[in-house]
Amino acid sequence: MACGEELLIFDYTPKLKIVGTHHALNDSDKKTLELLVDQSDFVALEWDEFRAEKEGLEVYIRVSKKKKGYYPEDNTYYARRIDIIFEELLGEVCNRDVIEGAKLSGRNVEENEFTLCQNLCREKRKNVYLVDIPELVLMDQLFAFSTKQKLLAIINLKFFKRFTYALDNLLLEERENYMLNEIEKYEGPINELKRKGILVVGYTHAENYLSKLKNNVLDGDSE
Numbered sequence: 001m002a003c004g005e006e007l008l009i010f011d012y013t014p015k016l017k018i019v020g021t022h023h024a025l026n027d028s029d030k031k032t033l034e035l036l037v038d039q040s041d042f043v044a045l046e047w048d049e050f051r052a053e054k055e056g057l058e059v060y061i062r063v064s065k066k067k068k069g070y071y072p073e074d075n076t077y078y079a080r081r082i083d084i085i086f087e088e089l090l091g092e093v094c095n096r097d098v099i100e101g102a103k104l105s106g107r108n109v110e111e112n113e114f115t116l117c118q119n120l121c122r123e124k125r126k127n128v129y130l131v132d133i134p135e136l137v138l139m140d141q142l143f144a145f146s147t148k149q150k151l152l153a154i155i156n157l158k159f160f161k162r163f164t165y166a167l168d169n170l171l172l173e174e175r176e177n178y179m180l181n182e183i184e185k186y187e188g189p190i191n192e193l194k195r196k197g198i199l200v201v202g203y204t205h206a207e208n209y210l211s212k213l214k215n216n217v218l219d220g221d222s223e
Contacts, residue, residue: 008206015193020206023098024107037120041195042127047114048134083143086150089157131182
Protein backbone atom coordinates (compact mmCIF):
# COMPACT_ATOMS: atom_id res chain seq x y z
CA MET A 1 0.00 0.00 0.00
CA ALA A 2 1.42 3.34 -1.06
CA CYS A 3 0.28 5.10 2.09
CA GLY A 4 2.11 8.35 1.47
CA GLU A 5 0.46 8.82 -1.90
CA GLU A 6 -2.61 10.81 -2.85
CA LEU A 7 -5.82 8.96 -3.61
CA LEU A 8 -5.57 6.66 -6.64
CA ILE A 9 -8.35 7.72 -9.05
CA PHE A 10 -8.95 6.43 -12.57
CA ASP A 11 -11.71 5.58 -15.04
CA TYR A 12 -12.44 1.86 -14.89
CA THR A 13 -15.18 2.26 -17.49
CA PRO A 14 -16.49 5.44 -19.16
CA LYS A 15 -19.10 5.80 -16.38
CA LEU A 16 -17.30 4.30 -13.36
CA LYS A 17 -14.30 5.71 -11.52
CA ILE A 18 -12.29 3.66 -9.03
CA VAL A 19 -11.09 5.62 -6.01
CA GLY A 20 -8.29 4.04 -3.95
CA THR A 21 -8.05 5.30 -0.38
CA HIS A 22 -5.94 4.66 2.73
CA HIS A 23 -8.63 3.88 5.35
CA ALA A 24 -7.61 7.15 7.02
CA LEU A 25 -8.23 10.72 5.93
CA ASN A 26 -6.61 14.13 5.62
CA ASP A 27 -8.20 17.41 4.50
CA SER A 28 -7.14 16.92 0.89
CA ASP A 29 -8.78 13.47 0.81
CA LYS A 30 -12.04 14.90 2.17
CA LYS A 31 -12.17 17.66 -0.43
CA THR A 32 -11.41 15.24 -3.25
CA LEU A 33 -14.02 12.74 -2.10
CA GLU A 34 -16.68 15.44 -1.76
CA LEU A 35 -15.94 16.67 -5.28
CA LEU A 36 -16.19 13.12 -6.65
CA VAL A 37 -19.49 12.54 -4.85
CA ASP A 38 -20.82 15.82 -6.30
CA GLN A 39 -19.88 14.65 -9.81
CA SER A 40 -21.48 11.21 -9.39
CA ASP A 41 -25.02 9.84 -9.57
CA PHE A 42 -24.19 6.93 -7.25
CA VAL A 43 -21.43 5.92 -4.85
CA ALA A 44 -20.43 2.31 -4.13
CA LEU A 45 -18.34 1.55 -1.04
CA GLU A 46 -16.08 -1.29 0.08
CA TRP A 47 -18.32 -1.71 3.10
CA ASP A 48 -21.32 -3.78 4.15
CA GLU A 49 -24.45 -3.25 6.26
CA PHE A 50 -23.05 -5.14 9.26
CA ARG A 51 -19.88 -3.05 9.48
CA ALA A 52 -21.82 0.17 8.94
CA GLU A 53 -24.24 -0.76 11.73
CA LYS A 54 -21.50 -1.90 14.13
CA GLU A 55 -19.06 0.93 13.44
CA GLY A 56 -17.30 1.87 16.67
CA LEU A 57 -18.61 -1.26 18.42
CA GLU A 58 -16.34 -4.23 19.00
CA VAL A 59 -17.58 -7.63 17.90
CA TYR A 60 -16.22 -10.13 20.42
CA ILE A 61 -14.56 -13.30 19.19
CA ARG A 62 -14.45 -16.08 21.78
CA VAL A 63 -13.37 -19.70 21.93
CA SER A 64 -16.14 -22.28 22.05
CA LYS A 65 -16.33 -25.99 21.38
CA LYS A 66 -20.14 -25.98 21.27
CA LYS A 67 -21.09 -22.69 19.62
CA LYS A 68 -20.05 -21.67 16.12
CA GLY A 69 -20.52 -18.41 14.24
CA TYR A 70 -22.08 -15.09 15.19
CA TYR A 71 -24.64 -14.75 18.00
CA PRO A 72 -26.30 -11.32 17.79
CA GLU A 73 -27.79 -11.52 21.29
CA ASP A 74 -24.32 -11.19 22.83
CA ASN A 75 -22.57 -9.61 19.81
CA THR A 76 -20.07 -12.46 19.78
CA TYR A 77 -18.56 -14.66 17.10
CA TYR A 78 -17.68 -18.11 18.47
CA ALA A 79 -14.87 -20.10 16.91
CA ARG A 80 -12.06 -22.58 17.57
CA ARG A 81 -8.82 -21.39 19.15
CA ILE A 82 -6.85 -21.75 15.89
CA ASP A 83 -9.44 -19.54 14.17
CA ILE A 84 -9.03 -16.81 16.75
CA ILE A 85 -5.23 -16.87 16.46
CA PHE A 86 -5.66 -16.72 12.68
CA GLU A 87 -8.07 -13.75 12.86
CA GLU A 88 -5.97 -11.83 15.40
CA LEU A 89 -2.80 -12.10 13.32
CA LEU A 90 -4.65 -11.09 10.17
CA GLY A 91 -6.13 -8.04 11.90
CA GLU A 92 -2.74 -7.14 13.38
CA VAL A 93 -1.03 -7.12 9.96
CA CYS A 94 -3.82 -5.17 8.24
CA ASN A 95 -4.19 -2.61 11.03
CA ARG A 96 -0.43 -2.12 11.28
CA ASP A 97 -0.23 -1.12 7.61
CA VAL A 98 -3.04 1.40 8.00
CA ILE A 99 -1.63 2.95 11.18
CA GLU A 100 1.96 3.14 9.92
CA GLY A 101 0.80 4.60 6.63
CA ALA A 102 -1.33 7.21 8.40
CA LYS A 103 1.64 8.31 10.52
CA LEU A 104 3.81 8.74 7.44
CA SER A 105 1.20 10.69 5.48
CA GLY A 106 -0.37 12.75 8.28
CA ARG A 107 -3.76 11.09 7.90
CA ASN A 108 -6.22 10.58 10.75
CA VAL A 109 -7.09 6.93 11.43
CA GLU A 110 -10.09 8.05 13.51
CA GLU A 111 -11.79 9.16 10.28
CA ASN A 112 -12.58 6.81 7.42
CA GLU A 113 -13.68 7.33 3.85
CA PHE A 114 -16.74 5.12 4.11
CA THR A 115 -18.47 7.04 6.88
CA LEU A 116 -17.57 10.29 5.16
CA CYS A 117 -18.99 9.16 1.81
CA GLN A 118 -22.16 7.79 3.41
CA ASN A 119 -22.76 11.10 5.16
CA LEU A 120 -22.04 13.09 1.99
CA CYS A 121 -24.47 10.93 0.03
CA ARG A 122 -27.21 11.50 2.58
CA GLU A 123 -26.64 15.25 2.52
CA LYS A 124 -26.55 15.42 -1.27
CA ARG A 125 -29.28 12.81 -1.82
CA LYS A 126 -27.07 10.49 -3.82
CA ASN A 127 -27.56 6.74 -4.09
CA VAL A 128 -25.03 4.88 -1.94
CA TYR A 129 -24.42 1.14 -2.22
CA LEU A 130 -22.51 -0.97 0.31
CA VAL A 131 -21.05 -3.61 -1.99
CA ASP A 132 -18.40 -5.56 -0.08
CA ILE A 133 -18.81 -9.20 0.96
CA PRO A 134 -20.64 -9.05 4.32
CA GLU A 135 -18.14 -9.29 7.17
CA LEU A 136 -19.82 -12.30 8.80
CA VAL A 137 -19.82 -14.17 5.49
CA LEU A 138 -16.14 -13.31 5.05
CA MET A 139 -15.35 -14.62 8.54
CA ASP A 140 -17.25 -17.84 7.82
CA GLN A 141 -15.21 -18.29 4.63
CA LEU A 142 -11.91 -17.57 6.39
CA PHE A 143 -12.64 -20.02 9.19
CA ALA A 144 -13.71 -22.65 6.64
CA PHE A 145 -10.08 -22.89 5.46
CA SER A 146 -8.50 -26.26 6.14
CA THR A 147 -6.28 -26.60 9.20
CA LYS A 148 -3.26 -26.82 6.88
CA GLN A 149 -4.26 -23.55 5.14
CA LYS A 150 -4.75 -21.82 8.49
CA LEU A 151 -1.38 -22.98 9.86
CA LEU A 152 0.38 -21.88 6.66
CA ALA A 153 -1.38 -18.51 6.85
CA ILE A 154 -0.47 -18.09 10.54
CA ILE A 155 3.22 -18.79 9.82
CA ASN A 156 3.29 -16.33 6.92
CA LEU A 157 1.41 -13.62 8.85
CA LYS A 158 3.47 -14.00 12.03
CA PHE A 159 6.96 -14.32 10.58
CA PHE A 160 6.77 -12.73 7.13
CA LYS A 161 3.78 -10.31 7.47
CA ARG A 162 2.37 -11.50 4.17
CA PHE A 163 -0.70 -13.27 2.79
CA THR A 164 -0.77 -16.81 1.45
CA TYR A 165 -2.31 -17.47 -1.95
CA ALA A 166 -5.60 -18.61 -0.36
CA LEU A 167 -5.83 -15.42 1.73
CA ASP A 168 -4.88 -13.23 -1.19
CA ASN A 169 -7.53 -14.86 -3.36
CA LEU A 170 -10.35 -14.45 -0.81
CA LEU A 171 -9.51 -11.04 0.63
CA LEU A 172 -8.55 -9.42 -2.66
CA GLU A 173 -9.60 -11.06 -5.91
CA GLU A 174 -12.91 -12.57 -4.78
CA ARG A 175 -13.95 -9.36 -3.05
CA GLU A 176 -13.00 -7.24 -6.07
CA ASN A 177 -15.15 -9.38 -8.34
CA TYR A 178 -17.97 -9.40 -5.80
CA MET A 179 -18.03 -5.59 -5.55
CA LEU A 180 -18.34 -5.14 -9.31
CA ASN A 181 -21.11 -7.75 -9.43
CA GLU A 182 -22.98 -5.93 -6.66
CA ILE A 183 -22.83 -2.65 -8.60
CA GLU A 184 -24.29 -4.46 -11.59
CA LYS A 185 -27.25 -5.59 -9.47
CA TYR A 186 -28.12 -1.94 -8.83
CA GLU A 187 -27.02 -0.18 -12.01
CA GLY A 188 -26.73 -2.78 -14.77
CA PRO A 189 -23.66 -4.11 -16.65
CA ILE A 190 -20.46 -2.31 -15.66
CA ASN A 191 -19.53 -1.55 -19.26
CA GLU A 192 -23.01 -0.25 -20.09
CA LEU A 193 -23.76 2.00 -17.12
CA LYS A 194 -26.25 4.78 -17.82
CA ARG A 195 -25.29 6.83 -14.76
CA LYS A 196 -21.94 8.05 -13.46
CA GLY A 197 -20.60 6.44 -10.33
CA ILE A 198 -17.56 5.88 -8.16
CA LEU A 199 -16.36 2.77 -6.35
CA VAL A 200 -14.43 3.71 -3.20
CA VAL A 201 -12.03 0.97 -2.08
CA GLY A 202 -8.75 0.49 -0.26
CA TYR A 203 -5.59 1.43 -2.16
CA THR A 204 -4.51 -2.16 -2.76
CA HIS A 205 -7.87 -3.04 -4.30
CA ALA A 206 -7.59 0.03 -6.55
CA GLU A 207 -4.10 -1.02 -7.66
CA ASN A 208 -5.44 -4.47 -8.52
CA TYR A 209 -8.33 -3.03 -10.53
CA LEU A 210 -5.89 -0.77 -12.38
CA SER A 211 -3.58 -3.69 -13.13
CA LYS A 212 -6.48 -5.73 -14.52
CA LEU A 213 -7.59 -2.77 -16.61
CA LYS A 214 -4.11 -2.36 -18.09
CA ASN A 215 -3.85 -6.09 -18.77
CA ASN A 216 -7.22 -6.06 -20.54
CA VAL A 217 -6.07 -3.14 -22.72
CA LEU A 218 -2.84 -4.97 -23.56
CA ASP A 219 -4.72 -8.18 -24.33
CA GLY A 220 -7.05 -6.23 -26.60
CA ASP A 221 -4.13 -4.58 -28.43
CA SER A 222 -2.45 -7.93 -29.01
CA GLU A 223 -5.49 -9.52 -30.66
